Amino acid sequence: MSSSKRIKDLMLEAEFYCRVNSACRVMKLKDLANNLDIDLTTLSKYVNMHIKPSRPTMKELSEKLGEIDYKSVMRDCLIQRPYPFPExxxxxxxxxxxLDCVVYEFLREFGTLSYDYILTIEGGGLALAQAIASRLRSPVVYGLRDIITRGGHSVPYKYMPAYAWGPRIKRYITLPLGRELRNKKVVVVDDIAWTGATVMTLTEYAARKRCDVLGVFLLATFEDVYEKLVERLKSRLHVVLILPDEVKKSVIGEFV
Known part of the structure; x- marks a missing residue:
């Protein structure tokens, strides 16, 4: 199978599961089956992955689900769940x-690029990167946050404001030795950019290692941070969700 055909198939599958799972979040399975004109038992097997629809069926059902606003479903899940802020x-x-929606968004934006590594940070960024990498069989290089280890390169957060999570003024990202990344092509992946500090630190570190940063992929950020990143980054930037500044201000107010 050619690389382009494989990416196309992966994108079709990710889009189908993204849309059908998002639909299941906003309507009953019986109603969804009626809307799709499909047997309820069959749809249940699709959703629970007991069986997988054929490629033509995936395409047909995805087209019928085209009106589903999966980004709103993701946004609600980030904000209106156990943690009282986008998490x-x-x-x-x-x-x-x-997570199929994350994979679909990544494939749609960066699926045709040829890169050596996904570069990310431990935590939510790593979880998203691994979800993407597991489908694409892409190697991942990640940094450790606020930990300095032997044999690694520790890079300070240059853009971290003083209010960022209480008294931890000095923060570091420790990455593997530079030879792992030197002269490689990378895509930077992170989850939620609250200030843009992590993204800028990772991209600048990669640049110092003579990496070609082909793009930056974020699950979410805020309006003001998005504008800052667009201005500062020299790489292609794709953000799935751009949240209102008011959401961030309400959270930061608890820590100032």
């Missing part, structure tokens, strides 16, 4: 099936 663990814990 990737809300998505991973309560709505793990929506």
């Amino acid at each position: 990737t663990n809300n998505l991973l814990f309560k709505c793990p099936e929506l």
Whole structure:
């Protein structure tokens, strides 16, 4: 199978499961089956992955689900779940099936690029990167946050404001030795960019290692941070969800 055909098939599958799982979040399975003109038992088997629809069926059902606003479903899951602010663990814990939407968005934007590594950070960024990498069989390089280890390169957060999560003013990302990345092509992946500090730190580190940063992929950020990243980044930027600044201000107010 050619690479382009494989990416196309992966994108079709990710889109189908993204849309059908998002639809299941906003309507009853019986109503969804009626809307799709499909047997309820068959749809249930599709949703629970007991059987997988054929490629033509996936395409047909995805087209019928084209009006489903999966981004709103993801946004609600990030904000209106156990943690009282946009938190990737809300998505991973309560709505793990929506990771197909993350994969679909990544494939749609970066699926045709040829790169050596996905570069990310431990935590939510790593979880998203691994979800993407497992489908594409892409190697992942990740940094450790606020930990300095022997044999690694520790890079300070240059853009981290003083209010960022209480008294931890000095913060670091420790990455593997530079030879792992030197002269490679990478795509940076992270979950929620609250200030843009992590993204800028990763991209600048990669640039120092003479990497070609082909793009930056984020699950979510805020209006002001998005504008800042567009201005500062020299790489292609794709953000799935751009949240209102008011959401961030309400959270930061609790820590100032």
